[in-house]
Every structure is written in structure tokens, then in C-alpha cells.
Amino acid sequence: MTENAQQPSAATNRTHLVGLLLGAEEDWPTAFEELLALVGPITTDDGVTHELTSERLTIEPFDLRQPVRTGLVIDRLAYWYYHPREWLKKAALMNDTYLLNSPFTFQSMEKHSAYVALMRLGLKVPETWLVPYKHPVDNVRWAYTSAKYNQPFDLKKIANDLGYPMYMKPFDGGGWRGVSRINNEADLIKAYDESGEMLMHLQSTVDYEHFARALSIGPETMVMDFRPDQPMHNRYAVSHDFLSPSAGKQTAAISRIVNAMFGWEFNSCEMLVAGDDVYPIDYANACPDVAVTSLHYYFPWAIKALVRWSAYCLVTGRLGPMDLEMRRYFDVADRTDLDDAQKLDAYLAIADEYFETDAYWAWCERYLPHLDAAVLEWVQSDAFRRILRSTVQATYPAHEQDQFMAHFSGLIGLWVSDEKSRLGV
Ligand SMILES: Nc1ncnc2c1ncn2[C@@H]1O[C@H](COP(=O)(O)OP(=O)(O)O)[C@@H](O)[C@H]1O
Ligand SMILES: [Mg+2]
Numbered sequence: 001m002t003e004n005a006q007q008p009s010a011a012t013n014r015t016h017l018v019g020l021l022l023g024a025e026e027d028w029p030t031a032f033e034e035l036l037a038l039v040g041p042i043t044t045d046d047g048v049t050h051e052l053t054s055e056r057l058t059i060e061p062f063d064l065r066q067p068v069r070t071g072l073v074i075d076r077l078a079y080w081y082y083h084p085r086e087w088l089k090k091a092a093l094m095n096d097t098y099l100l101n102s103p104f105t106f107q108s109m110e111k112h113s114a115y116v117a118l119m120r121l122g123l124k125v126p127e128t129w130l131v132p133y134k135h136p137v138d139n140v141r142w143a144y145t146s147a148k149y150n151q152p153f154d155l156k157k158i159a160n161d162l163g164y165p166m167y168m169k170p171f172d173g174g175g176w177r178g179v180s181r182i183n184n185e186a187d188l189i190k191a192y193d194e195s196g197e198m199l200m201h202l203q204s205t206v207d208y209e210h211f212a213r214a215l216s217i218g219p220e221t222m223v224m225d226f227r228p229d230q231p232m233h234n235r236y237a238v239s240h241d242f243l244s245p246s247a248g249k250q251t252a253a254i255s256r257i258v259n260a261m262f263g264w265e266f267n268s269c270e271m272l273v274a275g276d277d278v279y280p281i282d283y284a285n286a287c288p289d290v291a292v293t294s295l296h297y298y299f300p301w302a303i304k305a306l307v308r309w310s311a312y313c314l315v316t317g318r319l320g321p322m323d324l325e326m327r328r329y330f331d332v333a334d335r336t337d338l339d340d341a342q343k344l345d346a347y348l349a350i351a352d353e354y355f356e357t358d359a360y361w362a363w364c365e366r367y368l369p370h371l372d373a374a375v376l377e378w379v380q381s382d383a384f385r386r387i388l389r390s391t392v393q394a395t396y397p398a399h400e401q402d403q404f405m406a407h408f409s410g411l412i413g414l415w416v417s418d419e420k421s422r423l424g425v
Helices: 027-039 082-095 103-108 111-120 142-149 155-162 185-195 245-262 292-316 326-333 340-355 357-367 371-379 382-395 398-423
Strands: 013-021 049-056 072-075 128-131 166-170 180-182 200-204 210-217 220-226 266-274 277-286
Touching: 013 027, 013 292, 027 049, 027 292, 027 371, 027 382, 049 292, 072 082, 072 292, 082 103, 111 245, 111 277, 111 326, 128 155, 155 185, 155 200, 166 185, 180 185, 185 200, 210 245, 210 292, 220 245, 220 292, 245 266, 245 277, 245 326, 245 340, 292 357, 292 371, 292 382, 292 398, 326 340, 340 357, 371 382, 371 398, 382 398
Parallel strands: 013 049, 013 072
Antiparallel strands: 128 200, 166 180, 166 200, 210 220, 210 266, 266 277
8 A cells, every 4th residue: 555645637637546455366356457447538527537547455554644545445355454454444534535345334333233223124134142252251350240240141041932943153253154053952052162252143044945145336236146055156046036026126125225324335235035025144244255256147247336336436526424324214214104115115215315326327327338348348358268267277176177167158158148138239
């Protein structure tokens, strides 16, 4: 994150810098860089010509008052590496650098708060309990606090009331860390003993027909048919209309509502679906996996959405949301004159206001009319093939690479033919 002072530029020409904060991945950042170059200059009604560039951010000491050149950051690192997370906060607070995910709420409102907030909205979050630590954190004051205030509790009774099977998982979980399915009392005791210093939820099991995983980028949402028991390359099924119209509408709405409530604009939301009933179970997954070897068919959409939303935010000068608007949602939740479907519509209207959804799509139509065709051509180019090949080489052993190249090329080919018919070319 080298910090040169911003170069003075003519008022008629503005260059916006997108910063990429990365972990181990190469595929989507390269794709993002190549697609961003396809955007080209954008001249707005005020006569200003906007150019978009990107840079991979590096980790180094920084002066808290140092100026920041980066206009917007897409981040896949800060949720586990805290030095850049604190730089992101400084950049947002001082420079109005636009962050696709609020590090403030992501740090303070983990899965647990997201559960509670959606319960308050009346959504079907499964019955969930939080139990005290098996091994309380190491603190000299604990003995006194424990003797005086720590209530003995009956774990088995809570479990019996919830009913077996159930899930035990950390209150701030992600990536299946510490998740176990509890079939009986023996599982319960074992999982709780092993939870150690993790703080755990107990949650009733949802018997579901479909696992809907919604990836949202700004106001764009893709609800995908996810199969968690499959190996990574097979988890996202390419199936359209796998949900009933009502469940399809609810899953897309819920994802956007969660994101608008917490300021998460690049997030995935997991919902279990039975008939028209949608049960949200995991939706604090900011900066989710978007590897080409995970998303395949959906990869061109995801990277295009990242480019579109970044361009929209930078060129229109959209300001990052520093304050939450949760009260507006709760005011709807508390109304007695609306039924569940009407409330969902009302929450979605607030979320769409947050995301400027209508203005966004109109802006894309006006300033990025060439992007769909350009991306379609790019996906069929050697440049894309190189990305796919090097990702397959980095992900699979040598003897499986040809097989996986063929597998992913087939799925991408399917996207190409669907996209051609969508665009009528
Ligand atoms: N209440 C539940 N009912 C049924 N399956 C569940 C439930 N909670 C979790 N699971 C299963 O466990 C997996 C991991 O749980 P999840 O809450 O998504 O944790 P993580 O945040 O680690 O991804 C889910 O993908 C799902 O397959
Ligand atoms: Mg999950």
C-alpha cells in the first residue's frame, strides 16, 4: 500500500485506482485486471473523462495520517490478516476510500448478530442457542466472576428441547471451522468438550430440499444451487429455476437485505430451502471464494459484476456507508399491518435504496453498453484460457489436470453458448 500523494490531474480527466488486497489467489485478480481494462474511458455529462486502473496492494508500515490514493478496495485478505484490515479502516475513515465490505461491521457483527438481526425481521432462522465456553478464556478475574455469576446449566436439556439431530458451530464461524452435526447425547458431549475456547451455538437442523447459495456483488445477486457434500469443483450445479418462484424471490431478497443492513457488498448468503420456505443459516461470508475452479459457469458474471460495481461506485462518487440503517428495517419488522411477504418487499425496498439498484442498472446501460460483448469475447480468448490453465495447474495434481481442464472448459463453453443466446449473437 505505497502512498504517493495523488498526482494533480486536469479537471477534465480523472483516474480512479482500485486496490486489490489478496491472499493466495491469482485467477480472479488477473481476470478482474483484464476486464477492468475493457471498460475504457467513461465521459460523464459534466465533461469529465474517467479512467479506471487497478493495483495489487502490498503490506507495509503506514503513518496514520499518510494520504491514500486508492479510491476503492476489493479485499480477500483482511478477515484473517489484521494489518491491512486496520489500513482499510484508516483509508475509509480518512480518505473515504470505498470498501466493498465494511470491516467495521464484519468485525463486530459476526454470524451471531446476523442471526439475531434476521430473527428480528421475522425470517426463518432455525432455533439457535448460545452456550457459555467449555474452557473460559484465560483471565485472572475468571475465578471470582465464575464463582459469583456463572450459572450452572444443563446442556443436555437445551439439546433435548432443540431435538436431535442438531448442529453445533462457532458463533463467528466460517469455512466449516468447528462445525459438527450432533446426532445424539454422546456426540453432544464430545463436540462440546472439543469446542474448548470457541464460543458455540446449538442450532436445530433444517430438513431441506435445496441449498441455495447467493453470491451478491453490489446490487447484483446470483442464487446458485449448491451441493455442500460434493468436492469443490462440483459444488455449484449449473441449474436455473431450481427453486419455486416464491423461494427464488425470497432468497435473492434476503441476500440483498442482509448485505444492505451490514454494509457487505461482496458476500455470500447460504439458505436452506424446503418448498416455499427459506431458512437462512450462514450469511456473514464477506469476501467469499470466487475462484474459477469453484464458480466456473458463474465466474464471468462474478468478475463482470465486480468490475461494474467498482466502476459505478468510483465514477459516480458513491460514498461508503459509515452508518447503519438497521432501525429502518426494525420499524418495518414491528409493524402489525403487514404480512410476511409485504414486510420482505418493504425490507427489499430499503435495501434497493441503499444499493441505488435502479440507478445502477441505468448507469450500466448508459456507460457500459459494450461490456457484455467484450467479456463474451474475452472468455473465448487465449487470455482466459491461460488463467484457467494456470489455476488448474495450481489446484490439481499433474495426472488430473487434463481431466479438470476439460471439465471446466465444458462448463465455461456452456456459459458462452447461453450468453450468446442471451445477447442474441
Ligand atoms: N441448521 C442447519 N440445518 C442443516 N444443515 C446445517 C445447519 N447448519 C449448518 N448446516 C450444515 O453445515 C454446514 C456448515 O454450517 P455453516 O453455518 O454454513 O458454517 P460455516 O460458517 O462454517 O460455513 C452448512 O453448509 C450445512 O451443510
Ligand atoms: Mg457456510
